[in-house]
Amino acid sequence: MTALLSIKDLVVRFRTPRGLLEAVRGVNLDIPAGASVGIVGESGSGKTVMSRAAMGLLSGSNVERSGSVMFDGQELSSLDSVQVREYFGTGMAMIFQDPMTALNPVRRIGTQISEGLRVRLGMSKKDAMKRSAELLAKVRIPDPEAVLRKFPYQLSGGMRQRVMIATAIACNPKLLFADEPTTALDVTVQAQILNLLADLRKDLGMSMVLVTHDLGVVANNTDFVAVMYAGEIVEMAPTTELFANMKMPYTEALLKSIPKIDAPTEKRLPVIEGRLPNPTDRPEGCGFASRCSYAQDKCRQDRPELEDAGNGHLYRCWYPLGSTIARKSS
Numbered sequence: 001m002t003a004l005l006s007i008k009d010l011v012v013r014f015r016t017p018r019g020l021l022e023a024v025r026g027v028n029l030d031i032p033a034g035a036s037v038g039i040v041g042e043s044g045s046g047k048t049v050m051s052r053a054a055m056g057l058l059s060g061s062n063v064e065r066s067g068s069v070m071f072d073g074q075e076l077s078s079l080d081s082v083q084v085r086e087y088f089g090t091g092m093a094m095i096f097q098d099p100m101t102a103l104n105p106v107r108r109i110g111t112q113i114s115e116g117l118r119v120r121l122g123m124s125k126k127d128a129m130k131r132s133a134e135l136l137a138k139v140r141i142p143d144p145e146a147v148l149r150k151f152p153y154q155l156s157g158g159m160r161q162r163v164m165i166a167t168a169i170a171c172n173p174k175l176l177f178a179d180e181p182t183t184a185l186d187v188t189v190q191a192q193i194l195n196l197l198a199d200l201r202k203d204l205g206m207s208m209v210l211v212t213h214d215l216g217v218v219a220n221n222t223d224f225v226a227v228m229y230a231g232e233i234v235e236m237a238p239t240t241e242l243f244a245n246m247k248m249p250y251t252e253a254l255l256k257s258i259p260k261i262d263a264p265t266e267k268r269l270p271v272i273e274g275r276l277p278n279p280t281d282r283p284e285g286c287g288f289a290s291r292c293s294y295a296q297d298k299c300r301q302d303r304p305e306l307e308d309a310g311n312g313h314l315y316r317c318w319y320p321l322g323s324t325i326a327r328k329s330s
């Protein structure tokens with residue numbers, strides 16, 4: 001399948017008073033046209049920094065970035081910030097975890113949605129408002145005309161996220177990045193928003209990148225999953241293959257930390273003990289070694305490279321799940 005977005009050897013470092021902080025370490029990732037790809041990892045794993053760098057949203061004198069990001073045949077790193085901004089809305093769009101920080105609290109919903117239509121598509125005020133109401137209907141907001149006149153604080157969290165989605169899809173982007181789009185919402189609303197995103201993706205023929213800490217969210221909503229840990233992709237596979245033949249102990253630990261619907265409520269959820277390695281002073285071997293229940297001496301000494309298990313499945317582990325002989329014999 002042709003890649004709409006192709007990320008090659010992306011490295012992002014931040015200059016900090018504590019030294020050079022390497023947030024993304026040589027990521028390679030293709031997002032095929034029309035596909036839904038999940039990027040999963042704990043907070044601090046580099047998934048959000050990687051996504052923002054891919055969209056050209058990281059700038060500042062303390063940021064060092066290298067590697068290539070090709071979007072729809074255009075190398076984004078060769079564009080200046082004005083040109084990158086022109087891609088927004090029409091090429092790529094993004095929705096965030098907390099719509100309250102993305103929406104302007106003192107402007108009416110109609111003004112906020114229609115602004116992009118007027119600036120990017122040159123619509124008249126009247127046409128942009130009419131289209132904004134259609135977009136609110138498309139994201140299943142009842143009584144869109146009334147909602148156009150409201151302020152963000154007058155809407156529930158789920159409604160605000162629908163408004164953000166309407167704003168993001170207003171100019172028919174080819175690729176939608178959704179960064180933890182349901183984390184701030186309760187479970188029922190989460191499911192509604194994920195269903196809405198899946199339907200919009202199909203209707204509009206968009207590609208989608210779903211960035212989340214929750215492996216459960218990607219299970220039913222993506223075609224392909226990349227798991228990130230300490231700034232690297234540590235496992236990557238088609239979604240069904242990943243869940244059928246999981247290789248990485250880290251991915252397994254993420255899976256175990258998902259709440260089970262039938263689990264006793266008094267039982268605490270398993271957590272991944274320990275911490276991510278210090279990004280300014282990384283250990284020699286596998287970054288997960290201090291937290292991994294399968295770790296052996298080799299893990300602490302040598303850094304594993306990505307291995308190909310076939311079926312489009314890559315993993316970064318000396319002793320992948322299922323290879324008990326390798327574990328015993330080392």
Ligand code: SF4
Nearest residue numbers: 286289292299317318
């Ligand atoms: S390389 Fe070793 S420490 Fe790292 S995930 Fe695999 S088994 Fe665990």
